[in-house]
Amino acid sequence: MNADPIGVLTGSHYLDGDHSCSEGAIAAGCRFSAGYPITPSTEVVERLASRFPRVGGRFQQFEDELAASIAVLGAVWGGAKAVTVTSGPGFSLMMEHIGLAAITECPVVYINVQRGGPSTGLPTQPAQGDMMQARFGSHGDYRLIALCPNSPQECFDLTLRAFNLAEEYRVPVVVMLDEVVGHMTEKVVIPPADQIEVTPRRYTSKKPGDFKLFEAAEGSLVPEMVKAGDGYRVHVTGLTHDERGYPAMNVVAQDKMVKRQFAKIVENADKIITFEEKNLLGAEAVVVSFGITSRIAEKGMQLAREKGAKVGSFRLITAWPFPEKQIIELSKKVKAFVVPELNMGQMSLEVERLAAGRCRTIPVLHAGGTVHNPEVIAEAILEAVR
Amino acid sequence: MSELRENPVNEYLRLDRLPSIWCPGCGIGTTVNCFTRALTESKLDLDKVAIVSGIGCTGRVAGYMNLDSFHTTHGRAIPFATGLKLANPDLKVVVYSGDGDLSAIGGNHLVHAARRNADLLVVCVNNFTYGMTGGQVTPTTPISAVASTTPYGAYEETFNLPNLMDACGAVYVARWTAFHVRQIAKSMGEGLKKKGFRFIEIIAPCPTLYLRRNKLGDGLDEMKYYKEKSVVKNGADTREVGLDYHDKIVVGKFVDRERPTLEEAMDKRFTDVLGAKYVPYTSPGKQPLA
Ligand SMILES: Cc1ncc(C[n+]2csc(CCOP(=O)(O)OP(=O)(O)O)c2C)c(N)n1
Ligand code: SF4
Ligand SMILES: [Mg+2]
Numbered sequence: 001m002n003a004d005p006i007g008v009l010t011g012s013h014y015l016d017g018d019h020s021c022s023e024g025a026i027a028a029g030c031r032f033s034a035g036y037p038i039t040p041s042t043e044v045v046e047r048l049a050s051r052f053p054r055v056g057g058r059f060q061q062f063e064d065e066l067a068a069s070i071a072v073l074g075a076v077w078g079g080a081k082a083v084t085v086t087s088g089p090g091f092s093l094m095m096e097h098i099g100l101a102a103i104t105e106c107p108v109v110y111i112n113v114q115r116g117g118p119s120t121g122l123p124t125q126p127a128q129g130d131m132m133q134a135r136f137g138s139h140g141d142y143r144l145i146a147l148c149p150n151s152p153q154e155c156f157d158l159t160l161r162a163f164n165l166a167e168e169y170r171v172p173v174v175v176m177l178d179e180v181v182g183h184m185t186e187k188v189v190i191p192p193a194d195q196i197e198v199t200p201r202r203y204t205s206k207k208p209g210d211f212k213l214f215e216a217a218e219g220s221l222v223p224e225m226v227k228a229g230d231g232y233r234v235h236v237t238g239l240t241h242d243e244r245g246y247p248a249m250n251v252v253a254q255d256k257m258v259k260r261q262f263a264k265i266v267e268n269a270d271k272i273i274t275f276e277e278k279n280l281l282g283a284e285a286v287v288v289s290f291g292i293t294s295r296i297a298e299k300g301m302q303l304a305r306e307k308g309a310k311v312g313s314f315r316l317i318t319a320w321p322f323p324e325k326q327i328i329e330l331s332k333k334v335k336a337f338v339v340p341e342l343n344m345g346q347m348s349l350e351v352e353r354l355a356a357g358r359c360r361t362i363p364v365l366h367a368g369g370t371v372h373n374p375e376v377i378a379e380a381i382l383e384a385v386r
Numbered sequence: 387m388s389e390l391r392e393n394p395v396n397e398y399l400r401l402d403r404l405p406s407i408w409c410p411g412c413g414i415g416t417t418v419n420c421f422t423r424a425l426t427e428s429k430l431d432l433d434k435v436a437i438v439s440g441i442g443c444t445g446r447v448a449g450y451m452n453l454d455s456f457h458t459t460h461g462r463a464i465p466f467a468t469g470l471k472l473a474n475p476d477l478k479v480v481v482y483s484g485d486g487d488l489s490a491i492g493g494n495h496l497v498h499a500a501r502r503n504a505d506l507l508v509v510c511v512n513n514f515t516y517g518m519t520g521g522q523v524t525p526t527t528p529i530s531a532v533a534s535t536t537p538y539g540a541y542e543e544t545f546n547l548p549n550l551m552d553a554c555g556a557v558y559v560a561r562w563t564a565f566h567v568r569q570i571a572k573s574m575g576e577g578l579k580k581k582g583f584r585f586i587e588i589i590a591p592c593p594t595l596y597l598r599r600n601k602l603g604d605g606l607d608e609m610k611y612y613k614e615k616s617v618v619k620n621g622a623d624t625r626e627v628g629l630d631y632h633d634k635i636v637v638g639k640f641v642d643r644e645r646p647t648l649e650e651a652m653d654k655r656f657t658d659v660l661g662a663k664y665v666p667y668t669s670p671g672k673q674p675l676a
Binding site for chain 2: 006029031032034053054055056057058060062063064066067068070071072073074075076077078079080081082096097100201227228229230231232233234235236237238239246247
């Protein structure tokens with residue numbers, strides 16, 4: 001269905017990435033947000049706090065991120081599309097509820113504007129050090145979706161998409177910015193509402209007695225939803241549960257629940273995963289990058305090309321699930337992957353694992369605080385094609 | 387089986403989940419009986435009542451109620467419930483959890499929800515211990531009482547929960563013991579009717595851990611103690627209702643006042659400041675499948 005025009009700021013704007021996320025959320029139909037201030041993400045909820053009362057939404061600042069990250073889950077069961085936003089330390093506090101969202105298959109969006117860590121680290125400076133935390137940060141086995149925009153425009157586009165994916169797969173979706181993308185201002189074009197596709201909540205049409213909240217819908221791996229108050233009298237628990245949602249603490253129930261929750265992401269990976277490829281034809285090296293680092297890598301590739309390197313680019317837009325097939329295919333064709341990232345080696349581990357020795361993987365690591373020097377990336381590319 | 391069907395509480399319970407996990411003599415079930423009675427008398431549309439629990443023996447209450455029910459994470463039932471209520475204002479939202487869940491790990495949420503007058507009825511079953519994890523000390527374990535992590539007796543000052551809630555601005559505060567079943571049901575009924583942050587503390591026996599470890603007998607002995615040592619003082623100054631080990635228990639309705647709820651305060655502020663530009667929230671309805 002199309003976006004509700006009341007929320008959509010159609011037109012060209014100069015927005016920073018944080019504010020653009022807010023607009024993406026509103027366009028997606030998000031009408032509830034809970035938050036707790038933390039640099040460099042606060043602008044997202046500040047804008048929602050200002051915009052929501054004019055578009056029929058509700059923002060609530062809570063006492064901490066533990067509260068904010070579960071208030072959004074309550075709001076989803078109350079029928080709203082909901083988002084919370086944080087950075088670094090706040091993301092750590094939210095982990096328990098990302099797990100709760102995963103096990104209860106709650107369609108919700110978390111936004112993390114990454115800053116330098118560990119701990120309080122570099123509150124105002126960028127990093128990409130939470131990529132593995134986004135994937136594995138909550139205890140136990142689960143799969144979620146993570147997207148990584150590299151511009152304010154993509155902050156709009158991918159926040160919108162995050163809501164759509166959350167509804168499609170009944171899964172928490174994390175939008176992983178970094179401080180530079182969050183704070184850089186660029187042109188953002190917001191289309192007319194009737195050109196914005198919004199995925200509505202997949203409410204069941206079954207009657208209360210016939211409906212099971214955790215039974216995959218026919219021909220799908222994803223169960224349908226209900227809204228509290230509609231007469232379904234559902235039970236939702238963070239314990240391992242059966243298809244009715246009743247606690248079922250045994251090996252069989254655990255196996256069934258965890259495996260279907262994995263499968264709904266893994267088996268739909270081709271539909272979920274997006275990426276951007278450039279200049280791959282005849283490339284000897286491929287730069288795999290994401291977020292702000294992909295913008296810097298452009299310059300690095302240009303410098304390397306000037307020195308004769310045949311280099312192409314593969315930009316991750318979906319971080320999780322990871323584009324495994326694409327990396328495997330590329331690994332058969334090139335001499336090396338060059339993986340610049342603002343951390344001490346996270347996505348490069350995935351690339352290396354998938355390359356499985358068929359080609360080299362050259363991580364270009366940076367502890368964060370600023371972006372890479374493009375010359376360093378260029379040098380790595382030149383080494384890769386040598 | 388026919389006996390089960392005739393029991394008036396059955397309509398409120400998920401019978402296919404019984405028997406419950408609770409030990410014989412545990413006070414939690416007693417409070418649930420009272421809650422079902424309060425629901426009957428309230429004549430509320432049960433489709434519009436949601437129950438939210440944290441984690442613990444009391445945290446299992448949500449799972450046994452035949453309502454929209456949410457068993458969340460340890461300590462976080464209140465913020466979940468706040469989000470649920472803000473997103474679907476048609477609901478009556480009840481939080482049902484233990485002393486440890488609500489006042490230890492969830493203490494921050496408890497005080498802030500009372501301060502902001504979140505529209506929730508909070509039922510706190512206080513058994514002076516962490517039942518689910520084997521009887522450790524909680525913020526309400528009386529000084530000198532033995533718990534598994536205070537094997538030589540507790541020595542920290544305890545929370546006087548009614549006083550804490552009163553000070554934070556709760557609009558309704560009551561305390562009863564599991565002996566006072568009629569009064570509990572009545573208080574719960576009043577709580578279900580009222581708007582704003584309502585808090586009911588119920589002192590209840592945990593025979594398996596707290597009573598046994600303190601050599602206080604069984605559930606029945608504890609009921610005798612509640613009967614003999616509790617003093618009804620409606621409207622009591624909440625500063626005077628703190629509890630000491632195995633001593634007098636002041637019970638009653640201590641606070642009943644009016645204050646704008648979180649939603650009302652929000653609405654008023656936006657209406658005053660934004661005027662016609664304010665678009666009040668409406669809970670998104672169920673759309674047909676695309
Ligand atoms: C984050 C977290 N920490 C600890 C626990 C372990 N835990 C489960 S229940 C519980 C105590 C519950 O005590 P209370 O709220 O008083 O409920 P009761 O069992 O006494 O009814 C604890 C510590 C947990 N589940 N989650
Ligand atoms: S351990 Fe205590 S609180 Fe838990 S069910 Fe048994 S008696 Fe009740
Ligand atoms: Mg307890």
